[in-house]
Amino acid sequence: MAFIEAFASYLPEKVVTNAELAARLDCDPAWITRASGIEQRRYAADTESVVDLAVAAAQACLTRAARAPSDVQLLVVASASDPTRFPGPASLVAHRLGLEQTPALDVPVASAGGLIGMILGNALADTYSVVLVVAAEKMSSLALREPLDPNVAILFGDGAGACLLSSARGRARIADHVLHSDGAFAGSLAWRADGTFSMDGRSVLLQASRKFPRVIAELLERNALNASEVPVFLMHQANQNLMDATARALGVPAPRFFSNIRAYGNTSSASLFIAAADWQQSAGFQSGVPVVFAAFGAGFHWGAVLARGL
Amino acid sequence: MTDAERRTAIRDIVRQFAAEAREPEPTESLFDSGLIDSFVLPQLVTALEEAFHIRIPDSDLNPRQFESLARIEAYLSTRAE
Numbered sequence: 001m002a003f004i005e006a007f008a009s010y011l012p013e014k015v016v017t018n019a020e021l022a023a024r025l026d027c028d029p030a031w032i033t034r035a036s037g038i039e040q041r042r043y044a045a046d047t048e049s050v051v052d053l054a055v056a057a058a059q060a061c062l063t064r065a066a067r068a069p070s071d072v073q074l075l076v077v078a079s080a081s082d083p084t085r086f087p088g089p090a091s092l093v094a095h096r097l098g099l100e101q102t103p104a105l106d107v108p109v110a111s112a113g114g115l116i117g118m119i120l121g122n123a124l125a126d127t128y129s130v131v132l133v134v135a136a137e138k139m140s141s142l143a144l145r146e147p148l149d150p151n152v153a154i155l156f157g158d159g160a161g162a163c164l165l166s167s168a169r170g171r172a173r174i175a176d177h178v179l180h181s182d183g184a185f186a187g188s189l190a191w192r193a194d195g196t197f198s199m200d201g202r203s204v205l206l207q208a209s210r211k212f213p214r215v216i217a218e219l220l221e222r223n224a225l226n227a228s229e230v231p232v233f234l235m236h237q238a239n240q241n242l243m244d245a246t247a248r249a250l251g252v253p254a255p256r257f258f259s260n261i262r263a264y265g266n267t268s269s270a271s272l273f274i275a276a277a278d279w280q281q282s283a284g285f286q287s288g289v290p291v292v293f294a295a296f297g298a299g300f301h302w303g304a305v306l307a308r309g310l
Numbered sequence: 311m312t313d314a315e316r317r318t319a320i321r322d323i324v325r326q327f328a329a330e331a332r333e334p335e336p337t338e339s340l341f342d343s344g345l346i347d348s349f350v351l352p353q354l355v356t357a358l359e360e361a362f363h364i365r366i367p368d369s370d371l372n373p374r375q376f377e378s379l380a381r382i383e384a385y386l387s388t389r390a391e
Contacts, residue, residue, distance in 0.1 A: 184369055202341065202348045202373035209352035210368060241349045 002125035003170025004285075004307060006065035009161045009277040010056035011264060012044040018154075025150045032154045037240020041157030041265030043140040050082040051089045053160035054136035055096045057273070061132065061162035069097040074128035075104040076121055078113025078135040078269040080298065081142060085193060093134060103128075110189070111236050111297025113269030114161060115179075118293065118305055121165040122174045129167045135269040136160035142197060151201060155239070157265030161273020172285040172307040178219045179303035180211070189298040208242055208296045213249035216294055219304040225290060227252045234279060236295035237261040237271035246294075269297065285309030311362075311390065313383075319361055320382050327354045336380040341373070351376060358382070364389050 017040045018029035033039055044053060054077055062069060075097070077090035088106030107113045107120070114135035121131035139156035165174075188203040212235070220227060227250040235243055240261050247254040258279045267274055272295050285291065286309045296302035311319075324334070328345040340346040346354060355376060359366055366389075375385045 182368065200373070202351060203371075205348045206352055206355065206371050206373055207368065210371065245349065245352065 001174050002122040002131070002165040002167060003310075004172040004174065005067070005164040005166055005170040006061050007161065007163050007273055007277040007280045008057055008060035008064045009159060009270075009274040010053055010060055011042045011159045011274070012048060012053070014043045014045065015040050016043050021154060025148055025153055027150050027154075035241070036155060036266075037243075037259070037261050038154065038265045039262045042159055044138050044158040048138070050079050050136045050138050051092045051096065053138065053158065053270075054079070054089060054093045054134045057136060057160035057162040057270075058093060058097055058132060058134045061134075061164050065164045067130070067164065069099060071130050072097070072099060072102060072132045074121070074124055074131045075099065075102055076107060076117040076131065076133045077104065078107040078109060078117045078133070079137055080108055080110035080113060080191070080268055081137045081139055082108075083141065089136070107269075109269060109297055109299065109301055110191070111238065111268050111271075112295040112299070112301045112303065113297065114163070114272040115236070115293060115295035115303055115305060116301065118163055118165070118174075119177045119179055119303065121163070122177065122305075125165050125167045131165045132162060133165065133273075134160065134162045135273055137268040137270045139266070139268050142191060145195075145197070152197070152199060155266045157267050159264055159267040159270045159274050161270045161277055163273050163276065170310065172291065172309045175290075175306045175308050176219060176223055177303060177305045178215050179301070180215065181299055181301045183299065185300055186298075189300075205239075205242060207300055208238065208302075209245050209249070211300070211302045212242070212246040212294060212296055215302055215304045216246070216250060216292055219292065219306055223306055225306075230290050230292050231256060232279065232283070232291045233257045234272060234276050234291065234293045236297070237264070237275055238266050238296070313387070316386060316390070317379075317383055320358070320379055320386065323354065323357045323361055324379060324382070326357065334379060337378050339377050340379075341377055346376075358386065362386055362389070
């Protein structure tokens with residue numbers, strides 16, 4: 001089982017408020033907040049790519065962990081919004097970090113990619129010793145597609161997060177994980193190579209609102225923990241209403257589900273690490289205290305990770 | 311449970327979660343009319359499971375199954391003993 005050394009994030013400069021977006025979408029800014037909990041989001045510049053976002057988050061994470069890029073023995077990059085079908089962004093991110101021979105793997109899974117990268121990194125840390133997991137998304141390229149769809153455009157933002165795992169040291173240790181996939185509803189959330197996008201919001205929310213609490217409960221049960229014993233849940237920042245519903249289903253107070261969706265919107269696979277980085281700065285791991293990470297994304301793929309502070 | 315009892319129970323549950331205090335028509339879309347939104351739908355499904363003592367598998371969680379009183383009734387009749 002791997003140690004977690006650091007989290008970090010990179011958010012582009014441009015802030016887009018609900019008022020600005022509502023004017024463009026001809027809708028009520030209060031409706032955006034009510035439907036999602038989002039008050040603003042960040043958009044990358046036209047010249048800023050998924051790779052640019054990923055490199056910035058990776059460098060911030062290495063700095064925070066006091067590591068050099070050359071320490072990284074395996075790079076994992078999650079992104080579902082990189083426009084190039086192949087190669088995925090991982091090899092380019094590795095190149096930009098100055099890594100010449102280091103293996104770099106892509107995880108093209110929307111929303112759950114960061115968590116899946118973390119689980120892969122945890123499983124491979126014994127072999128590769130230092131694993132850098134990065135999740136980067138330029139979701140504005142989807143949100144701002146014409147014709148604008150308010151149900152899509154209000155949700156997404158751009159950003160990147162990173163997590164450094166190692167076999168030797170860290171602030172916390174990953175204790176266990178659960179990961180599931182089910183393709184029965186793959187068409188409910190899909191962005192196809194021909195550019196068509198489909199999102200059945202009711203189906204996604206119905207599945208997510210059941211699977212999130214269930215997978216967290218499964219993880220806790222096999223580690224002999226009750227939800228009440230976990231002070232912090234770090235979840236993919238999909239929608240504030242979904243986080244609140246998950247907290248209700250588990251019988252824990254909603255504030256235990258760390259949230260920064262108000263400021264950044266739904267940044268898909270990047271959101272878990274962006275939330276973790278903010279939480280690490282404001283609170284962070286404490287010795288022996290369990291923390292649960294969870295994500296659900298297109299596919300559907302969903303899972304949870306249990307870590308304990310050292 | 312008779313068909314009439316099932317129908318009454320479904321109406322009571324939908325009323326409990328509906329955004330407006332009115333009686334929807336049997337085939338009226340609860341979604342299009344705004345009576346049940348995406349965030350209430352999971353709670354409605356959970357309430358149906360509790361009331362009818364069933365567990366609805368994820369594979370059956372297609373929102374269309376729960377779009378109207380008639381569809382809910384049709385689905386639950388397939389789950390009746």
